[in-house]
Amino acid sequence: MYKMVVIDDEFIVVEGIKAMIARMKLDFEVVGFAYDGIAALEVVRNTRPDLVITDIRIPGLDGLSLIEEAKEFLPDTAFVVISGYNEFEYARRALTLGVKGYIDKPITMEKLTEVLRTLEKEFENLEQTNIERQDTERKKQAINTHIDLLIHSIIREEADNVRLLTENIMEDIKNQNNTIEEYKNESFKFLCVALGVFSEQKKQYERENLVSYKDIEVLSNWEEIKGYVKGIIDRVAERIDASKSGSSHRIIIQLLDYIKLHYNKDIGLNELADMVSMNPAYLSVLFKDEVGMSYIKYLTQVRLTHAKELLLDGHKVMEVSELVGYNDYHYFCSIFKKNIGQKPNEFKGSVRKK
Incomplete structure (x- = not known):
């Protein structure tokens, strides 16, 4: 349910909106209300709603000033304004504040439903966007974690871990990128990091003898790219094994x-x-x-x-x-x-x- 606060200096308007919301089959719940701007600001601060519906003309602090104040600590909250027929100047200023909707009096079920259905879709899209963003961040974090572990494995000369982590990293990269070109680019970046660390450990090691973006660029599918990367890392792992065993x-x-x-x-x-x-x-x-x-x-x-x-x-x-x-x-x-x-x-x- 999306949390909503209703603000109007008329008791009957507040109660009317609350009654309409209760009858609607929408995901909105009134969690607070107020009859003046000062009290409204405190209610909004305490309840942290997803949506505020406020009259423009309320005592103490007018509706638009309330929105300006509230946006300082609730930048993601949506605001809808209620206004009388002749208050166009207020309505124009409301638009500059990023207000999501405008309801003119008298408020009816149809007017309120239209605004709330639009907002419900916006909220759903925003939630989906946030989920996708969080998923992307999670995938990036997974890659970074595995690369950090691989760097430590190269430094500690743990060849088996280097091979295993490369498998994980290539899967992470594939999961994060939608196109094969992105997969090529990120795979090459990974190789550069891994070989850069290895060349620091082995000062005479020549990175350019092992990897070239031109070699990756001509590859045509996911498996070929993965095979190329694993081949390079296998050589690194072999060199680690060789240096440890003296072979x-x-x-x-x-x-x-x-x-x-x-x-x-x-x-x-x-x-x-x-x-x-x-x-x-x-x-x-x-x-x-x-x-x-x-x-x-x-x-x-x-x-x-x-x-x-x-x-x-x-x-x-x-x-x-x-x-x-x-x-x-x-x-x-x-x-x-x-x-x-x-x-x-x-x-x-x-x-x-x-």
Whole structure:
């Protein structure tokens, strides 16, 4: 039931409205009444009604001044004014105060019913809006709570919790967003937060190697997006497990030994990843984390170290290029100059002079 207060300086009007309300099959209940503005303000303050019906001309404090005062502490209460036939100026001012209805005297059942039915629909719509708003806030709070827990799980290196909370967060995001584009945007934001926290924990970790909005943008359905996000977070969880168990160190040692023996072969990161059953993007991050430089840079250093030894042994530059794994002679010379500061022939000459 919606609570209502009736205010009029005429006893018969107040009692008449109360009687009409009692006969109507509407969700309104009179919880208070008054015959002057001063008493009315106190009644309104004490009962905090959903609706106030007040005459404009009442003693002590006129109806419009009463509305202005009451709105200070009851901004959501609706007001309907009663006015005589010639009080148009009052009616115009009432509109500026956001009054919801206007009833001219004499008050009849039909006039009162029309106003109250309109207000009843407004109240119902407002209630529905409030329910939807509260539901949205509840869903946002659920996401924030789960993200907070996930952040703590990353910091504490709790890989299983990271995986579980990601499931919850992706479901929260889906429940909150109506379109797949919103789902993509919020999923990407979540990834950025999670990877940002993880990169703070692991200073050498490169977030951009794992996630790109372009990768999410091309996905066409909810499951693909969820799968992409879970794949990224799984790599984070794997990295957490690896750092705790020390297995990452053993894997990299295995790969370094392999590179030492096969540096002159055409070995790419994909091949190494297959050897240790890892995702290439994840292995790229892991390699840099453990070795302190990218795989390509490390392989280049190994090859150039051997190249310098072969040049000092008297091998020709073209021969050295092939022996260390560069089939393109010009590319080898360019890489050598970029890293050593001299061309291969210049390097040979400068060493001989010494």
